[in-house]
Amino acid sequence: MCFSQTPEKKRWQQRWFCRYCRQRRRRAAPEGQRLTEGRICAVQGLCWASLGKMLTNISNVLRACAQRNGAAAVVSARTYADFTNEATFEIKKCDTFKLDEGPATQVVMTRDEGLQYYRTMQTMRRMELKADQLYKQKIIRGFCHLYDGQEACAVGIEAAINLSDHLITAYRAHGYTYTRGGTVKKIMAELTGRRGGIAKGKGGSMHMYCKHFYGGNGIVGAQVPLGAGVALACKYQGNSELCVCLYGDGAANQGQIFETYNMAALWKLPVIFICENNGYGMGTSVERAAASTDYFKRGEFIPGVRVDGMDVLCVREASRFAADYCRSGKGPILMELQTYRYHGHSMSDPGVSYRTREEIQEVRSKSDPISMLKDRMLSNNMASVEELKEIDVEVRKEIEDAAQFATTDPEPPLEDLCNHIFHNNPPLEVRGTNPWSKLKSVS
Amino acid sequence: SPLFHKFLKEALNKVPKDKCVTVRDALNQAMDEELERDERVFLLGEEVAQYDGAYKVSRGLWKKYGDKRIIDTPISEMGFAGIAVGAAMAGLRPICEFMTFNFSMQAIDQVINSAAKTCYMSAGLQAVPIVFRGPNGASAGVAAQHSQCFAAWYAHCPGLKVVSPWNSEDAKGLLKSSIRDDNPVVFLENELLYGVPFEMSEEAQSKDFTIPIGKAKVERAGSHITLVSHSRYVGHCLDAAAVLAKEGIECEVINLRTIRPMDVESIEASVMKTNHLVTVEGGWPQFGVGAEICARIMEGSAFNYLDSPVTRVTGVDIPMPYAKILEDHSLPQIKDIIFSVKKTLNV
Numbered sequence: 112m113c114f115s116q117t118p119e120k121k122r123w124q125q126r127w128f129c130r131y132c133r134q135r136r137r138r139a140a141p142e143g144q145r146l147t148e149g150r151i152c153a154v155q156g157l158c159w160a161s162l163g164k165m166l167t168n169i170s171n172v173l174r175a176c177a178q179r180n181g182a183a184a185v186v187s188a189r190t191y192a193d194f195t196n197e198a199t200f201e202i203k204k205c206d207t208f209k210l211d212e213g214p215a216t217q218v219v220m221t222r223d224e225g226l227q228y229y230r231t232m233q234t235m236r237r238m239e240l241k242a243d244q245l246y247k248q249k250i251i252r253g254f255c256h257l258y259d260g261q262e263a264c265a266v267g268i269e270a271a272i273n274l275s276d277h278l279i280t281a282y283r284a285h286g287y288t289y290t291r292g293g294t295v296k297k298i299m300a301e302l303t304g305r306r307g308g309i310a311k312g313k314g315g316s317m318h319m320y321c322k323h324f325y326g327g328n329g330i331v332g333a334q335v336p337l338g339a340g341v342a343l344a345c346k347y348q349g350n351s352e353l354c355v356c357l358y359g360d361g362a363a364n365q366g367q368i369f370e371t372y373n374m375a376a377l378w379k380l381p382v383i384f385i386c387e388n389n390g391y392g393m394g395t396s397v398e399r400a401a402a403s404t405d406y407f408k409r410g411e412f413i414p415g416v417r418v419d420g421m422d423v424l425c426v427r428e429a430s431r432f433a434a435d436y437c438r439s440g441k442g443p444i445l446m447e448l449q450t451y452r453y454h455g456h457s458m459s460d461p462g463v464s465y466r467t468r469e470e471i472q473e474v475r476s477k478s479d480p481i482s483m484l485k486d487r488m489l490s491n492n493m494a495s496v497e498e499l500k501e502i503d504v505e506v507r508k509e510i511e512d513a514a515q516f517a518t519t520d521p522e523p524p525l526e527d528l529c530n531h532i533f534h535n536n537p538p539l540e541v542r543g544t545n546p547w548s549k550l551k552s553v554s
Numbered sequence: 555s556p557l558f559h560k561f562l563k564e565a566l567n568k569v570p571k572d573k574c575v576t577v578r579d580a581l582n583q584a585m586d587e588e589l590e591r592d593e594r595v596f597l598l599g600e601e602v603a604q605y606d607g608a609y610k611v612s613r614g615l616w617k618k619y620g621d622k623r624i625i626d627t628p629i630s631e632m633g634f635a636g637i638a639v640g641a642a643m644a645g646l647r648p649i650c651e652f653m654t655f656n657f658s659m660q661a662i663d664q665v666i667n668s669a670a671k672t673c674y675m676s677a678g679l680q681a682v683p684i685v686f687r688g689p690n691g692a693s694a695g696v697a698a699q700h701s702q703c704f705a706a707w708y709a710h711c712p713g714l715k716v717v718s719p720w721n722s723e724d725a726k727g728l729l730k731s732s733i734r735d736d737n738p739v740v741f742l743e744n745e746l747l748y749g750v751p752f753e754m755s756e757e758a759q760s761k762d763f764t765i766p767i768g769k770a771k772v773e774r775a776g777s778h779i780t781l782v783s784h785s786r787y788v789g790h791c792l793d794a795a796a797v798l799a800k801e802g803i804e805c806e807v808i809n810l811r812t813i814r815p816m817d818v819e820s821i822e823a824s825v826m827k828t829n830h831l832v833t834v835e836g837g838w839p840q841f842g843v844g845a846e847i848c849a850r851i852m853e854g855s856a857f858n859y860l861d862s863p864v865t866r867v868t869g870v871d872i873p874m875p876y877a878k879i880l881e882d883h884s885l886p887q888i889k890d891i892i893f894s895v896k897k898t899l900n901v
Contacts, residue, residue, distance in 0.1 A: 277644065279640075310675065310676050310677045310679065311677035312677075313674060313675060313676070313677040314675040314676060314677065318675040318676065320676040320679045320680050321679075325640070325643055325644075325680065326672075326675075326676070326680075328668070329667070330663055330667050330668070333636060333663055333664060333667060333668055335636070336632065336633050336634070336635070336636020336637050336639075336640060336664065337636050337637075337639055337640035337643065337664075337668055338640060339633075339636070339637050339640060340636060340637035340638060340639060340640020340641040340642070340643070340644065341640045341641070341643060341644040342640075343637055343640070343641045343644075343646075344640070344641045344644035344645055344646045345644070347596070347622065347641070347646060348645070348646075354644075366632070367630075367632040367633050367636060370628075370630035370632060370633025370634075371633050371636070371637070373628055373630065373633070374627065374628060374630065374633055374634065374637060377628070378625075530677075530678070531673055531674050531676075531677050531678040532673065532674050532712055532713055533673060533713070533715075533736075533737045534673050534678060534681035534682075534683075534736045534737055535681070535736040535737075536736070536737065539815060541712075546853035546854075554678060
């Protein structure tokens, strides 16, 4: 137990850290006064919430033990102070192009970071699977491009940049909308086209926006010049922000991307181009679409890094490396993240006519980003199985609540039909489907 | 005597200092003033900086504002139009110049899908304050690929404002309004008008002179027939009106100034007065500006005031030829306007 040792403070004002949840707690208040922050069990150095959890876990373990006829499982109630706070991991070395050195191969991850990455990836995974379910129930319509399998990319990138930086991607955008600050509730309500959606139901799956996140873009490759333009604005305004500009292996063959490489390099724009190579552009594998599948080399005069996109630490380290490069004023840099999507291109694609089920299964069993992180944390004693399970339960609940909201929130009002055509504009009249239908548009 | 001199001086000062300014200089002034007024405004396009502008519209701006604000781009329309839109999304106010609007076809996806639709798709979260400007329509002897008029194409799309000035006042006032507008504006200039001087009132020469987008102007009042036009052909209409006036036909000439949103009320008010309407444009007839005016007049209250169907005077429905005689005959001439007026009036 550690107190913040301030003897002059009254005993009941002393604060300390609970050993399990590491939250600050106050000692019991003096008589007649109500506690303001958590209740404590000072004896074991645990707050009551954690003590409760510990007792539940002990009882669960003992129950499991009793069921197994006292088999030699690891039964001892571990004290939660025994978790390793941080560990060093060896990650895959990245291939580099026109760079003298690449991202680090020895990285440190703290327990808190690990738990946060786990929670975020699990939230994204469950959110996409829920979207899959809702689509099959025909509650989500139109296009729905799911991101499951690629979670490490979004989480790793966000871990390396600030919320004050900028990001733009293509249509497989639900994950990035979440990491950039959108809530699951608003994302799902946008998918179901309700007024509580992040774009009030006007945009749908491919057009979600939030602060410093420019969507969600439907036209393949069009987001790349946009991203360079955002970077131009960063350079123009002299803030040390950068723009992360994502596109897929399919888009990598678009001409406007090469135009953008040229201008970004010429003007030394602070943009990180990231090619999320999931092996397939819709149904066309990379071998059938590209004369050169070394997407990290396609920048020609822009240095590049090829990264294992299924390992969140690899992505984070490479993104940090790229962000440092950009912020030092050296200009753009290119990253290729080798990743994989479990679903088809979109919900209308079963995803097995151009690849085998065995391939999908193999990636799931050997390289799943969430499993990889989980194994790392468990084998390094950074978390317990129960703790991670608890996170799973919380995430499931969050998704359920969001789905509930997304299916019960009403659709946008018809009065909203013509609104938001313009920004900061006096109201105008919009022609409806017939000459007598005169609709109103406000900004 | 000193008193007389003082009186003379005062009298001279009161005389409005109208000046003759070419459209090119008016555009230059507008951009200069807006660049000075707002740090976030910048110009990018091919040859806009060190070349002083392909048509010298941006002459002197690079010398005054430097590389940061006047940016020469490589020949990558789709790329630099996208970059301009991205910069607008991130808070700047770009002016994206297309050397001619024919080249904007390469970048039209960025103009429509990335710029025009974004405010709506994001339910107002993401604004795109950008101006796309450049010469539009026929020039002289530049043949088919360099002579198309894009007014109808851009004016078709919700989310865009489409502006088409005629004289120097229009050019300056509308460009300033377009730059100050928080929405994507397509600003259609005309290369043949760049060198034409027009009188600019003292008011128009001031730094805060703007013309509202979406309002047409009655250039000449008349009572027998209404001529509606935009850009270069407003001048043709005024010339035709001068000829017709000698024959006793008084034409009311309306300068649209803005194609989208179109000021149909002004046209309707005029038609209710004159009962006859002729539209004049340089673009092709099918699905064009004149076609839209006809449809709107028919749908509105002015239809009952028409004494004859609306007549459209347009460019000939062909790709632009090169030979001078052919080129001259593929665009509306003053005699075509006079002929159409007389046919419409049945005289």
